[in-house]
Each structure stands twice: as structure tokens, then as C-alpha cells.
Amino acid sequence: MRRIATAAALAALVLPVAACGAGTSAAGASGKTVTVYSVDGLGDWYTKRFAEFQKQTGIKVQYVESGSGEVLTRAQKEKARPQADVLVTLPPFIQKAEKEGLLEPYTPAGADKVTDKDAGGSYTALAGNYLSFIYNPEHAKPAPVTFDDLLAPRFKKKLQYSTPGQAGDGTAVLIQLQHVLGKDKALDYLKRLEANNVGPSSSTGKLQPKVTKGELHVANGDVQMNLTSIKNDGAGFQIFFPADASGKKSTFALPYFMGLAKNAPHSAPAKKLMDFLLTPEAQKTLAPETYGLPARSDVTADDANSRQIADLMKGVQIWTPDWDKVVADLDGDVAAYTKAIGG
Structure with a gap:
């Protein structure tokens, strides 16, 4: 892997x-x-x-x-x-x-x-x-569609994302949530998500086999990594882009x-x-x-x-972060994230 x-x-x-x-x-x-x-x-x-x-x-x-x-x-x-x-x-x-x-x-x-x-x-x-998410279709029923779906009790300790500030894809999760919800609400969301989160992970790739086996039901990833694993490893997961409250799906280039x-x-x-x-x-x-x-x-x-x-990206809005601002705020945002989840 x-x-x-x-x-x-x-x-x-x-x-x-x-x-x-x-x-x-x-x-x-x-x-x-x-x-x-x-x-x-x-x-x-x-x-x-x-x-x-x-x-x-x-x-x-x-x-x-x-x-x-x-x-x-x-x-x-x-x-x-x-x-x-x-x-x-x-x-x-x-x-x-x-x-x-x-x-x-x-x-x-x-x-x-x-x-x-x-x-x-x-x-x-x-x-x-591009940033993406994955789910196990045999265990995550019904399939998650929105970010709010990931807060459901059925995903308790069955969800994991790589750690912002350590993993590129994990940092992308934080950036995406800031875009969808705003900074303060993104931290509040991640604090609530901790009830379902297995814990920190410095490697996004380690999450893929766990989703395939059903040990995890949902994880973060990226399009290239996920499609390669599906094709080469026979990974048993599907790719999705969580939508906001209005149903709009979005992601950004990595x-x-x-x-x-x-x-x-x-x-x-x-x-x-x-x-x-x-x-x-x-x-x-x-x-x-x-x-x-x-x-x-x-x-x-x-x-x-x-x-x-x-075909996978159809219907997904692609936005572009202000990377200068992201870099300027990165250390403070990661510190705020760590505090929010009780780290």
C-alpha cells in the first residue's frame, strides 16, 4: 500500500x-x-x-x-x-x-x-x-453524502482522517472545511467529529486498507491515490466528495x-x-x-x-485556495485545531 x-x-x-x-x-x-x-x-x-x-x-x-x-x-x-x-x-x-x-x-x-x-x-x-473521501459500501449504509452525515452516531469510531499539519491530505481536510463552513464553524465541526474519529494518523495511505476491510467505514484520501488503489489493489471502497448543507459538492486541487x-x-x-x-x-x-x-x-x-x-469529477465544484493566506495562517490554524479536538 x-x-x-x-x-x-x-x-x-x-x-x-x-x-x-x-x-x-x-x-x-x-x-x-x-x-x-x-x-x-x-x-x-x-x-x-x-x-x-x-x-x-x-x-x-x-x-x-x-x-x-x-x-x-x-x-x-x-x-x-x-x-x-x-x-x-x-x-x-x-x-x-x-x-x-x-x-x-x-x-x-x-x-x-x-x-x-x-x-x-x-x-x-x-x-x-484532488482531495477526496472514501467509504465502504458494505458497511456505510446508507452511503454518506454530506459532511453532516459523517457526524451520525453510526460512524462512532468507524471514521478516521489523517492529521492536519502532518499529512498533506489531512491538512487539505481542514482547508476544505474552512472553505465550506468558515474557520470557527470548521473547528466546531471537527470537535463534534471527534466522537467518531478513531484518532490521529500521519499517513493517509494506511487508512485505505482499513476501509476496505470494514475496520473503518469512512476516511479521507485523494483521487489519484484512491483510484490507483481500486485498480491495482482491488480496494473495496468508493470515492465521494461530501456536500455542504445545500447539497453542493466541492474540492480543490492538490x-x-x-x-x-x-x-x-x-x-x-x-x-x-x-x-x-x-x-x-x-x-x-x-x-x-x-x-x-x-x-x-x-x-x-x-x-x-x-x-x-x-467522470468522477462531474458535478463537483473545484475551487482554488489562497495559498499565501493558507501558509500565513497554517501554524495558528493547526494549533487551533489541536486545541479544539482536545490535543
Whole structure:
């Protein structure tokens, strides 16, 4: 399963790549590597692209996978002596990394075809995605439709969402509720929801198998992760977007953003990797391989997986957060959330 951020998984996912053989580039022959700290979710896609990148350039890639908050935390702790070359994480963590001076402006080749990016060049979207929720159709009867439905006593200790401030998808839940209800009412709602919530979780991916087994009846997630699990793992859940009191369903985009780390130890090969991941050839494999939407506007998403995503999103209003405001308020909002739920 994806999105598991235990220490053992982190250690296992630092992927050493075999030394390059004859005919590799000077960078590869000299033993240079690129280290990527990335939020989980694109692991299988990375494995193929990194192998292609090494074959083309001779540059090895080391990959460390964790939750969105952990990517930022690692970069913060290593600020004086950076270990990562490229950071990939969800909003608002990539914006927070930029505000804290953890990113070096760099505009990858092809970024002119990407709409979702930092105006100052500190980060660029790599793949598109959306916040979603999941439920087990065998146990959650009738199926939940609105946010108010999730407060029902029938979901007592059968519902869980990943923790805001730690997980990107969990932080997205807080942002979505603030949009639907307003900040104060969102905190009141989450306080009431605690009667049903199993407890904190730093990993959204760990919730998927629990919903499939019926241990949980409802959880949060994202479209890419959820559809991939349904297709590849035979997950027994369905995706939904909770509606507000008027019946309107909404969500917002959660792109995977990539940025060059400030004082990256291998800046030049890191830039080559970022250029490579944004090429049309790499971008067109996102949807077929992992249900990610291409970040480039000139790469058409017209495969079966892309059409499945489009069908899923019909009738769902997509809104855009003010990420500058989200970042400015993030620490205070997470503290208020923790207090509201009794943490």
C-alpha cells in the first residue's frame, strides 16, 4: 500500500542504484547522485522514470519517501547542511518551504507550459490531483453524502482522517472545511467529529486498507491515490466528495509540486532531473501509470484513466485556495485545531 511513512519504510525507500557502467555520462561516472525527498503517492512512477533518467544521463537517483509534513520537517532540520537536492510535496507545505528559504528558484525546461507554479520560480507542479473521501459500501449504509452525515452516531469510531499539519491530505481536510463552513464553524465541526474519529494518523495511505476491510467505514484520501488503489489493489471502497448543507459538492486541487532545494549538494544534476520529469514523454505516462494528471497544458490527458477521473469529477465544484493566506495562517490554524479536538 502507498503512503506509509514509518521509519522502516523510509529507510527501505532510500533506493541505492547500481554503479553506472561503460558509456555513461561524466556525471554518472564521477559517482554523482540526485537525492529526492518526496511525498508518497508517485513511487511506482518514480521507479520507472528514475531508471530511464539514469540510462539517459548516468546520474543515479536516491529517493526518500514520507508524508508532506515530514518532507518539510526533514528539509528544515537539514537547512544548515542540506541533504536533499529536490523536494516534492503537496500544498501548503511547498509554499511554506519557499517562505522559509528552503528552495532555490529554478525554472525547469517546459515550465512555460505549466500554469500551476510559483511566480518567482521556486516550485512547479509535477502532477495534478484532488482531495477526496472514501467509504465502504458494505458497511456505510446508507452511503454518506454530506459532511453532516459523517457526524451520525453510526460512524462512532468507524471514521478516521489523517492529521492536519502532518499529512498533506489531512491538512487539505481542514482547508476544505474552512472553505465550506468558515474557520470557527470548521473547528466546531471537527470537535463534534471527534466522537467518531478513531484518532490521529500521519499517513493517509494506511487508512485505505482499513476501509476496505470494514475496520473503518469512512476516511479521507485523494483521487489519484484512491483510484490507483481500486485498480491495482482491488480496494473495496468508493470515492465521494461530501456536500455542504445545500447539497453542493466541492474540492480543490492538490498538485505534487517540485522545487530545487536551497544549496542543493548536487544542483546541476538535480536540475537535469527536474527538466526530465517535466518532459512531454514523462508527463504523458502519469495518468496511464498512476492516475496523476499531467502538469503540462500541452500534454493531452485522453487515456482511459484520465476519462475515469473526469467522470468522477462531474458535478463537483473545484475551487482554488489562497495559498499565501493558507501558509500565513497554517501554524495558528493547526494549533487551533489541536486545541479544539482536545490535543
